[in-house]
Amino acid sequence: MHDQERDWQEPRWMDDELRILQGSVRRIFEQEFAPRESRWAAQGYPDREVWTQLGELGLLCASIPEEYGGGGGNFAHEAVICQEQARGLVNSFSLNVHSGIVAHYILNYGSEAQRRQWLPRLASGERVAAIAMSEPGTGSDLQAVRTSARLDGDHYVINGAKTFITNGYHADLICVIAKTDTHAKGSRGISLLMVETDQVQGFRRGRVLEKIGQKGQDTAELFFDDVRVPAANLLGGEPGRGFIQLMEQLPRERMLIALGATATMRRAITDTVAYVQQRQVFGQRLMDLQNTRFKLAECHTQATVAERFVDDCVERVLAGTLDVPTAAMAKWWTTQLNCQVIDECLQLHGGYGYMQEYPIARLYTDARVGKIYGGANEVMKEVVARSLDQ
Secondary structure (H helix, E strand, C coil): CCHHHHHHHCCCCCCHHHHHHHHHHHHHHHHHHHHHHHHHHHHCCCCCHHHHHHHHCCCCCCCCCHHHCCCCCCHHHHHHHHHHHHHCCCCCCCHHHHHHHHHHHHHHHCCHHHHHHHHHHHHHCCCCEEEECCCCCCCCCHHHCCCEEEEECCEEEEEEEEEEECCCCCCCEEEEEEECCCCCCCCCCEEEEEEEHHHCCCEEEEEECCCCCCCCCCCEEEEEEEEEEEHHHECCCCCCCHHHHHHHHHHHHHHHHHHHHHHHHHHHHHHHHHHHHHCEECCEEHHHCHHHHHHHHHHHHHHHHHHHHHHHHHHHHHHCCCCHHHHHHHHHHHHHHHHHHHHHHHHHCHHHHHCCCCHHHHHHHHHHHHHCCCCCHHHHHHHHHHHHCC
C-alpha cells in the first residue's frame, strides 16, 4: 500500500491483526483471482471451484463463530475483505452476499440445528449462498413480493420467480423471500425460507443476465414451480417475521456496499494520480496542469470525507448501534459519490479512459449498479426522510 494511501485511509478500528489480514487478502485477490477476471467476464460467471478455493483460503464466513466453521472474527474482518475485493476489481463472486448476508441470516435467525447444518458448508465453500429478494416488477419494493410459500403438511410449497439474483448461477443454498400468508397486506406475511436446490424438484435457473458492468458476476433468474421444502427450513421459528428480519439485517448489507464504494473510489484516485504523473500533454506532465490538480484535490477530499463517515459507521456496527437511517445515508451517498469521482478520474485519462484495457473503464461501468442494488438510492432517501418526519 502506498504510504499516502495508508495515511488517509487508516480507520480507527484497524489494528495489527486486521493489517496483517489486509495485506494477505490483498495479495490473494491480486495474484489468485484478478488474473481470471477477464475470462470470467467473457463466460458470464466464475468457475465453481473458486468457492472451494475461497473456503480453503479462509475468506468465507470470516465473522461467523468458529464453532460453526467460520473465522471467528467480527464485522471489521468482513470490512477488510470487502474493501480488498473491491479495490482489486474482483467482483465475479459476491462474498458480501454469501458471507456477510446469508450466513448472518442463518446465524441470527436459524435454529441450532440449522446453523450446524448450513454454516460449516458455507464456510468451506461446499455450498454457495444467494438471497432471492428481487422479482420482475417489484425491484426494491419488498412489500410487493409475489412469490408464495403455502404450508402443506410438514412442507412449504414455493411458487414464483426471482430476478437479478447475485451468485444465482452457482447458488445451491438460497434464502428465498416469500409470502407465507398471501392474504396479508404489505409487509405482513413475509417469511424467509432456505432452499437447498439439489434436494428439491421444480427449481430451475433462467438466464445468466448480461449487464453493462460486473460482467463476470453470475447474476441470474430463478424460478420456483411447486418447490417443496421442509417446514423446518423456515428461519425464525414462526412465519410472518421475514420483513422484520430483513429490516434488521439490511443495514449490514448497505454498509458492505458503502465500504466497497469507498474502496473503489480510492482505487480510481490512486490509479489516476499515477497516470497523470506519467502522461505528457503540451510538453508537460498532465499532473502539472492546474485543472488536473484541482480535480484530483476535489476527488481526494470527497473520498476522504466518505471514508471517515463510513469508518464511523463501521464503529457503530461493531458497537451494535448503527441505525437504519444512517446505514441508508451511507449507502446512497457513497455510491452516488463513487460514480461522480470515477467519472472525473476517467475524464483525466482522456480517450484511454474509455478503453477496457485501463482499470478506470471497468471501475466506471462496475460502479453504476451501486446506486441500484441493496435498495435503490431513491428508496434510501425515503428511509432517511421518514426518520425526519416523525
